[in-house]
Amino acid sequence: MERIIFYCLAAVIIAFGIASVTSRKMLRSVIYLSFVLISIAGIFFLVDYNFLAAIQLTVYAGGIVVLIIFSVLLVHHIEMELEMAKASKKIVTAIACLIGLGVFLRAIYTYDFNVIDNSITTTTADIGTGLLSYEAGGFILPFEVISVLLLAAMIGAIVIAKGSKLTEKNNQP
Amino acid sequence: MISGISIYEILTVTSILFFIGVYGFITRTNLISILISVELMLNASVVNFVIINKYLFPEVLQGVYFSIFIIAVAAAETALAVSIIINLYRQISSVEVKDVETMKY
Numbered sequence: 718m719e720r721i722i723f724y725c726l727a728a729v730i731i732a733f734g735i736a737s738v739t740s741r742k743m744l745r746s747v748i749y750l751s752f753v754l755i756s757i758a759g760i761f762f763l764v765d766y767n768f769l770a771a772i773q774l775t776v777y778a779g780g781i782v783v784l785i786i787f788s789v790l791l792v793h794h795i796e797m798e799l800e801m802a803k804a805s806k807k808i809v810t811a812i813a814c815l816i817g818l819g820v821f822l823r824a825i826y827t828y829d830f831n832v833i834d835n836s837i838t839t840t841t842a843d844i845g846t847g848l849l850s851y852e853a854g855g856f857i858l859p860f861e862v863i864s865v866l867l868l869a870a871m872i873g874a875i876v877i878a879k880g881s882k883l884t885e886k887n888n889q890p
Numbered sequence: 891m892i893s894g895i896s897i898y899e900i901l902t903v904t905s906i907l908f909f910i911g912v913y914g915f916i917t918r919t920n921l922i923s924i925l926i927s928v929e930l931m932l933n934a935s936v937v938n939f940v941i942i943n944k945y946l947f948p949e950v951l952q953g954v955y956f957s958i959f960i961i962a963v964a965a966a967e968t969a970l971a972v973s974i975i976i977n978l979y980r981q982i983s984s985v986e987v988k989d990v991e992t993m994k995y
Contacts, residue, residue: 719892719893719894719895720892720893720894720895723892723895723899723900727899727903730903730907731903731906731907731910734906734907734910734911734930735910737914737926737930738910738911738913738914738917738918738923738926738927738930739914743920743922743923746923746926747922747926750926750929750930753907753930753933754929754933757933757936757937760900760937761937761940763892764891764892764940764941764944765944766940766944766954768954769940769954769957769958772958772961773936773961776961776962776964776965777929777933777961777964780965781929781964781965781968784968784969784972785922785925785926785968785972787972788922788972788975788976789922791976791979792922792975792976792979792985793985799918799919799920799923800919800920800986801917801919802916802917802918802919806916806917807917810913810916810917811913814909814910814912814913815909817909817912818905818906818909821905821908821909822902822905825898825901825902825905826898830897830898830945830946831946832891832896832897832945832946833945833946833947833948834891835891835948836891837948837949839951839954843951844951844954844955847951847955848955848958854950854952856955859955859959863959863962863963866962866963866966867962867965867966869966870965870966870967870969870970871969873970873973874969874970874972874973875973877970877973877974877977878972878973878976878977
């Protein structure tokens with residue numbers, strides 16, 4: 718059963734991933750991206766990391782996709798079709814990507830992974846304890862740094878998006 | 891771990907997803923499409939962290955923490971990129987890469 722679900726999710730990820738980088742309609746490509754992100758959340762559910770799947774659904778499929786849709790609607794007409802790269806450039810890029818993929822897969826399949834059979838369930842409490850732990854292996858410092866980063870990104874985004882208006886007001890005393 | 895699925899199959903899927911992102915990053919000529927391709931690549935790396943944590947080191951949670959941090963950084967990056975794109979569109983009325991010659995505001 719899990720096998721079938723995984724293969725369905727993998728097929729959806731690859732098909733909609735390709736669709737999202739080749740579609741000529743901007744909004745459709747964003748929707749295809751959201752299908753890819755939701756299928757990845759499904760993979761997280763399959764490997765039993767429910768908290769991570771919830772993060773993926775809220776932050777990626779909820780937040781980031783909505784942000785990108787906003788920017789598409791602000792800067793595009795919906796019917797507008799995208800300019801595509803030249804066919805020769807596409808073919809060269811596709812061949813380069815296939816070669817790179819071949820190198821990756823060869824490296825993966827020749828490496829002997831030491832897989833441990835397990836069915837450990839991780840609770841959200843475990844993740845929270847590790848994130849806030851002061852002991853060796855705890856992640857309290859990066860956790861605080863990421864909160865400062867998010868604050869800085871938020872202020873920066875506001876300043877950049879409203880840039881000229883803010884500076885004009887400040888410059889007329 | 892997913893019963894009946896080996897780590898090789900999952901890593902194959904994420905490698906394909908990563909190179910789909912690389913292909914889109916190079917062939918697209920639109921800033922928002924390039925942002926979408928970057929999201930695909932970041933997501934492939936997130937899945938890799940989680941899968942390797944679950945299959946090879948199930949008793950620790952480091953891969954999960956790194957995934958959370960990657961997702962947070964991706965959210966910050968998207969917010970900044972969208973604000974830069976909107977600001978650029980106000981000034982040059984275009985989001986094509988070839989039209990973007992100035993980053994000064």
